[in-house]
Amino acid sequence: MNQFSPNTQFSVFPPAVKYLLIWNGIFFLATVSITGGGWTPLGNLLAPFLVLQPLGDGFLPWQLVSYMFLHADFSHIFFNLFALWIFGQALENLWGTKRFLLYYFLTGIGAGIVQILVSDGSTIGASGSVFGILLGFGMMFPDNRIMLLFPPIPIKAKYFVAMYGLFELFNGLTRTDSGVAHFAHLGGLVVGFILIKLWKLKKPQSYA
Structure with missing residues (x-):
């Protein structure tokens, strides 16, 4: 069994x-x-060292990882971790723990790099990695249906990911003062796509 073998039991x-x-x-x-x-108080002490800061304005290399573990409020962390669990479990069971973990951190780091290249603000949250996971789910399980909330209709994962990517691109270009790191989300999608193609990851047999 090599280091990137899939998990044998769901x-x-x-x-x-x-x-x-x-x-x-x-x-x-x-x-x-x-x-x-x-x-x-501990957050105030650690924030300058762990929050992803702009280049030349407090940036430290490890912030490209540490920022993924910080969140602004309960809704921020809830939706990120809920998506991580819902979509991440399928990918980890398919790819194996080591590959999934490498994918998670590389998409998050890539998202952080994109964000600091296009923004002069600080960034926190696991959203870049979560968007990478969403992209991975859409590519590995393209015909699985995701239930939208508004309106409450099912949509295939591949269409959901494509629509979400276009939505983030639109918001990144038009809502630069929204306080949301839209380009980090796009960075997670792009890096995830590159990794899947580079690693030549395939859909499960039943989805071929």
């Missing part, structure tokens, strides 16, 4: 997804004030 909480959920939760509880909002 798990709802495979190792990488499980521990990413746990560590994101730990960082959130340590750095964000649940009652009053904003950073905790």
